[in-house]
Amino acid sequence: xxxxxxxxxxxxxxxxxxxxxxxxxxxxxxxxxxxxxxxxxxxxxxxxxxxxxxxxxxxxxxxxxxxxxxxxxxxxxxxxxxxxxxxxxxxxxxxxxxxxxxxxxxxxxxxxxxxxxxxxxxxxxxxxxxxxxxxxxxxxxxxxxxxxxxxxxxxxxxxxxxxxxxxxxxxxxxxxxxxxxxxxxxxxxxxxxxxxxxxxxxxxxxxxxxxxxxxxxxxxxxxxxxxxxxxxxxxxxxxxxxxxxxxxxxxxxxxx
Numbered sequence: 233x234x235x236x237x238x239x240x241x242x243x244x245x246x247x248x249x250x251x252x253x254x255x256x257x258x259x260x261x262x263x264x265x266x267x268x269x270x271x272x273x274x275x276x277x278x279x280x281x282x283x284x285x286x287x288x289x290x291x292x293x294x295x296x297x298x299x300x301x302x303x304x305x306x307x308x309x310x311x312x313x314x315x316x317x318x319x320x321x322x323x324x325x326x327x328x329x330x331x332x333x334x335x336x337x338x339x340x341x342x343x344x345x346x347x348x349x350x351x352x353x354x355x356x357x358x359x360x361x362x363x364x365x366x367x368x369x370x371x372x373x374x375x376x377x378x379x380x381x382x383x384x385x386x387x388x389x390x391x392x393x394x395x396x397x398x399x400x401x402x403x404x405x406x407x408x409x410x411x412x413x414x415x416x417x418x419x420x421x422x423x424x425x426x427x428x429x430x431x432x433x434x435x436x437x438x439x440x441x442x443x444x445x446x447x448x449x450x451x452x453x454x455x456x457x458x459x460x461x462x463x464x465x466x467x468x469x470x471x472x473x474x475x476x477x478x479x480x481x482x483x484x485x486x487x488x
Contacts, residue, residue: 233298236316237265241425244350244442248340248483253333259325260317261289266339269346270294270316274377274384275353275441280341282318286330290321302424307438312426340483347476348381350442354416355450356384357443359469361435362405362455366398375464379441385468387460394457394465403455406469409433413448449475 239249251263261282268291271277277294299314318339320328356379363386364371373389394402409432417431428440432447444450451473458466 233313234262234264234315235313236263236296238316239265239267240269240442241420241428244346245480245482247343247346247481248338251337251339253331253335253337254315255333256328256331257317258328260295260319261291261328261331261337262315262317263337263339266294266316266318268294268316268318268339268341269349269442270296272296273353273379273439273441274356275349275379276381278341278349279345280339283338283340284327284331285335285337287324287327289318289324289327291318292321293319295319299426302427304421304424304427307421307424307427310424310427310438310440312424343478343481344476345381346442347478347481348474349379351444351449351471351474351476352381352384353379353439353441354444354447355410355453355469355471355474356386357430357432357435357437357439358406358409358447358450358453359384359402359455359467360386360437361409361432362402363467365405366402383468383470385458385466388465388467389463390465391463392465393459394467399455399457399467402467403453406453406455409435410447410450410453413446416443416445416447418443449477451475 251265255262268278282289299311302310376387421427430439454470460466
């Protein structure tokens, strides 16, 4: 079974890699390895370009497909293996006809976008942890999340609205955690490398996204709610003081 090597787990600061085309689709390219993080866990996908011997392809969506379920408690829906598709910009689709399986290419991602999404994903965990501290029953009623460059949100099934006092308390707890600026630990389970986790102090959350090493760059978190329909509540966090760091991102190649 074909598998795409996920280099973003080997070095999340790597912005470029050499690869070979594994399969071609009508609107996408599958590679044997990539630095591009696919949409998943609420985090939006990386954007970037693929340099080929016959021209350049732009991609603004990356998707992970297939894989084998891990069936590990606490890691619902996690699959190991699978392939990653780079969906090509419409204007560049005619170039796909000139490509061949096995052709060598170079993949490069937008480092600033990755840095912003990494910061946003880290911020989302502090929002979530503070919300669970407010009402732990919301864990079972979480129905979605979305992590963008400038904000992150969680949706819950709830007939009770978050009032001003609740929002203030959640925001205060989240910022208190961030201000500690402890190391963030990322890791995976030996029996399933794709079953990954995020740890901070005494907190642990299953997560396969990209994250900061410490949360100080997030700055002060702002929390607000949005009405998204009867029986649903949405919490949004924003971080106007954030300082995304691109200095650690590099183009050095992983050779194995």
